[in-house]
Amino acid sequence: MLDDHLHLDPVQGRNTEAVEEFADHGGTHLLVLNRPSWHLVDAATDEATFRETFDLTVCAVEDATEVLPGRAWPVLGVHPALISRLLEDGYTPEEAGDIMQTGLDVASEYVTDGPALAIKSGRPHYEVDDAVWEASNEVMCHAFELAADGDFAVQLHTEGGEEFEEVAQWAEDQGLDRQQVVKHYSGGRLRGPTKSVLADKDELEIAIEEAEPFLMETDYIDDPERPGAVLGPKTVPRRVRWLLENGEDEAVRVAHVETPEAVYGIDTEATLDR
Numbered sequence: 582m583l584d585d586h587l588h589l590d591p592v593q594g595r596n597t598e599a600v601e602e603f604a605d606h607g608g609t610h611l612l613v614l615n616r617p618s619w620h621l622v623d624a625a626t627d628e629a630t631f632r633e634t635f636d637l638t639v640c641a642v643e644d645a646t647e648v649l650p651g652r653a654w655p656v657l658g659v660h661p662a663l664i665s666r667l668l669e670d671g672y673t674p675e676e677a678g679d680i681m682q683t684g685l686d687v688a689s690e691y692v693t694d695g696p697a698l699a700i701k702s703g704r705p706h707y708e709v710d711d712a713v714w715e716a717s718n719e720v721m722c723h724a725f726e727l728a729a730d731g732d733f734a735v736q737l738h739t740e741g742g743e744e745f746e747e748v749a750q751w752a753e754d755q756g757l758d759r760q761q762v763v764k765h766y767s768g769g770r771l772r773g774p775t776k777s778v779l780a781d782k783d784e785l786e787i788a789i790e791e792a793e794p795f796l797m798e799t800d801y802i803d804d805p806e807r808p809g810a811v812l813g814p815k816t817v818p819r820r821v822r823w824l825l826e827n828g829e830d831e832a833v834r835v836a837h838v839e840t841p842e843a844v845y846g847i848d849t850e851a852t853l854d855r
């Protein structure tokens with residue numbers, strides 16, 4: 582079983598211990614997101630700092646794979662809230678957008694020439710002014726362009742809601758299949774991209790009713806200062822067990838085998854060592 586979106590922090594977090602907890606409860610595969618760059622440096626403004634944050638995640642993923650019966654993959658990118666940090670530091674929205682696009686260029690290099698599986702982009706989940714919103718959408722469209730060129734998926738961090746048809750259209754305008762756009766932290770119902778549903782029972786029930794492809798995630802943040810801020814690493818395996826007990830074998834197959842294969846091209850069965 583796959584957790585589609587979880588963070589590991591090899592510097593301050595539980596890191597491999599969290600992965601062990603996931604595996605102990607039956608978890609097999611993980612997509613590990615880099616933590617926002619400002620947890621490591623004040624704010625990433627150049628290629629070198631982005632590389633530094635990405636390399637940390639790549640190392641964490643190697644360690645995670647050691648303790649998993651399956652494996653982990655890195656998903657690397659630029660947190661959309663970085664734009665606000667950069668504005669505070671005196672950059673204009675355009676300059677901030679350029680810096681973030683540089684980060685995405687580096688991330689996509691880690692996919693095409695390195696160990697990463699996909700990139701992450703998006704736009705702020707909070708109210709921003711028009712110039713910031715516009716620059717953020719441009720950054721996100723740049724991510725779509727990179728993903729279309731390299732034939733890989735993009736995870737999105739965005740505002741909440743169910744209506745993302747326009748965003749899926751933008752991806753298609755860049756030549757990217759909308760299926761390869763994954764809205765992380767999604768509810769059970771979503772128009773547009775593929776949904777990565779937070780492993781909440783009610784939302785999972787809605788996702789199953791909707792009968793569309795979906796993924797499951799915890800968005801575990803591995804931050805010792807915010808214990809319990811999000812779902813713990815054992816939540817996806819627990820929810821899978823609950824689904825199986827309720828006869829939802831088909832939904833489990835959709836979320837853990839078929840959708841990961843369709844979106845990322847990964848085989849969560851062949852990569853199991855048993």
Ligand SMILES: [Zn+2]
Nearest residue numbers: 586588614800
């Ligand atoms: Zn996250």
